[in-house]
Each structure stands twice: as C-alpha cells, then as structure tokens.
Amino acid sequence: MSDVDDRLIKLEMDVLAANDKVAAENRNYFAEHNILALNLVSSPGSGKTTLLCQTIDALKNEVPLMVIEGDQQTINDAERIRATGCRAIQINTGENCHLDAEMIKDASAKLVPEDNSILFIENVGNLVCPAAFDLGELCKVVVLSVTEGEDKPLKYPYMFNASKVMILTKIDLLPYLNFDVEKCKQYAKQVNPDIEIIELSSTTGKGMEKWVNWLKSHRK
C-alpha cells in the first residue's frame, strides 16, 4: 500500500470520527427541541425540491417546517422553498460532494428551527458520498426517480442500505418508460430488507398522503 493510500485511510477515519462527534451534538440538540430532522439524499434531479415544496403545502398549516438546502452552487433551491412561505437556508458546498455535521450545526444556529418542527435537510445530489456522513438526523430518506432505472439500489447499495425510507418519485412518467416498479422494490429490499417504500408523484399528488402520514407518525 502506498504512503498516499495509507494516509488516505487514516484521514478518512479521522474525518468520519470528527463528523460523528458533531452529528451526536446535533442529534442531542434536535431531541432537546423535539425537532424531527430528516436527511434527503438522491441523484441530482430526482425531484427532492419539488417533493419538499408539495410537502410544505400539505403540512404548513399543521406543523412548523424548516429546510436546509445543500448544493455545490446556486441559491435556487432555497428560493424555491421560501416561495412556499417556509423558512430555508442554503449551504453551498463548492467543490465538496456532501453536507457534513458541522455545516448543519452552523446552519441550525442561523436558522434556529422552532421547537416541535420538522427540519428537512436536502443534501447535495449524489448517490455515493452523503451515505457515509451522519448529520444528526433521525434517518436518511433516499429519493429515487423512476427515470433513473430500477437497478440503482444494486449499483449504489451503500446509500440504499443507509436509508430508512425510499421514495420512488415521478411515477406519473411510468407509462412512457421501461421501468419495472416491482423489480426496483425487490432490489431495494435486497440491499436493505427493512427499507420502507413510498411510491409518489409530486405532479399528480399520488402517494403524497402516505408520505405526509409517515411524517406525522414520526413526530413525537
């Protein structure tokens, strides 16, 4: 093993240990304030922001909601969220490929989420790297669009294994695609037998009720 490989492995362990320490602090903070924090992960363009906008519309009169947006560049997503009336803060990661616990700690200190709220954290679009980083969330929710192909849970197993829920989005496009929903669900269960699956279209609203009920049932 080369010197660089050796240093890389040691450093990765140190980076993850430092991250986990801050993630534990975030988790305590969320618990103290009874905040349900969720970490939404996916490929770019799976429809996370659109799903969040629809979720906010469905819940905003019942539950305090807040959003932390992660992207390499632009403040587009935070602006889309704010247009719904919901408070949102944008993190730009620059060249970095994922959010980390320190970024969430800083953003939470600025946003000051209300007690008893739901805090949605929309991660950078990336089915690989965010899998390893705990942000202090209750769980990861992986969003997979049916346009991406049913084999993605097998090809990116770490992310589907790290997630408690898979939301299968854009199901309104199924008539125009060669996508086998049952096979996709079977692949997801293969890498994570306990994963919960919600099929959903933000365009038609199909499946939204199940997702909204899932959110309500996970509040304390």
Add this chain to the structure above:
Amino acid sequence: MSDVDDRLIKLEMDVLAANDKVAAENRNYFAEHNILALNLVSSPGSGKTTLLCQTIDALKNEVPLMVIEGDQQTINDAERIRATGCRAIQINTGENCHLDAEMIKDASAKLVPEDNSILFIENVGNLVCPAAFDLGELCKVVVLSVTEGEDKPLKYPYMFNASKVMILTKIDLLPYLNFDVEKCKQYAKQVNPDIEIIELSSTTGKGMEKWVNWLKSHRK
C-alpha cells in the same frame, strides 16, 4: 483551520498529483496506439449505458470499440455492453465515488484495446467527484438527462466546466416534462462557453447521427 482540515487539503493535493502522473502515462499509451479515449460522466440513471449500446450498434462495423465500466457494485453494465458483441471490462469501486487513473491503467492492461480503437470509459454515476480526476482521456463527455431539470449545469458547475461535450439525453420524454432546452443550453454555456451540445434520444435515435459524426471526426 483544524488539524484534520489541514491534513485533508494536503492529502487531496497529493492524491490529485499522484493521479495526474498516472493519467499522463495513460494519455501517452492511448496516443501511441492511436486510441480515442473518452470519459463519460453523469448522474446515476442519465442513460450512459443505453447510449453506449446504441453507439456501438451504429459504429461496430467501422471502428474497433471497447468499454471500461465503472460502478460501485454489480457487473450489469459490462454485461449489457458485452451483449452487443463489444469487449468490456467492469471496475467495481466499492465505497469509492469515482474512477481514478490507476484503475484505468490496470483495466487497460487487462483489456488491451486495439490500435485505432475508441475506448469509452463510463464513470461512476456522480456529477461531483469524477470532475477532479483526469483518467488520461481526450476529454470528458457529460451526459444530462432532460428528466433531471435544466438547472443542473449551474448547480454542478465543476463537472460541466470540466467537460468538452454535453449530451442532452432522453429528449423523447420532453412532451411529458416541464424542461426548457434553450435555458439548459444557456446555463451550460454560462459555466463553459466552449461546451459543445448534442441533443439526443437513444430510444428514437434522434441526434445519434450528430454524436456518431462527432466521434468519427475526433479519430485520427
């Protein structure tokens, strides 16, 4: 800056320098054998493998073709390529988020691409990390599916800046989507004024001729 941050920056520079050295060796090897090597990058599920299968069908009687496939897990993509009659080798990166030059060096030694061939390297589906890693290719070709939304060049500018060509795929789905092609092209040019853009559907074949001609014109 913390000790971990400091070590991270130094190590990243060392990792990239070590990679660039091997990438230069690969580039020399490809030049000596007159191999046109292309690095296909995109989000998961943009349609890279389907595009490659169609490209192979269009070119296999004229040009020797070979494929190196990168995925975290599974040998699905190499099998799909081999079903076309084309030689292919699969690299599984495990937890890693991108191919590097050393992997391509090893895979090339096993595959032994023919002189005067086109070597397609299909990277791990990830719009972030592969941007920084030179594999020794002539250029990166970024594949963006119209289902992902037109804002992706602005949100992932490093990848679109690092690419010479953008192939806009799945254009057969445009009638069912709210996707502004002109805006997307404008965003891509904003982060990379020199980027060449090809609109394409692997399903209907529209745009394939332009892509195939691009390939032919870049052979020596």
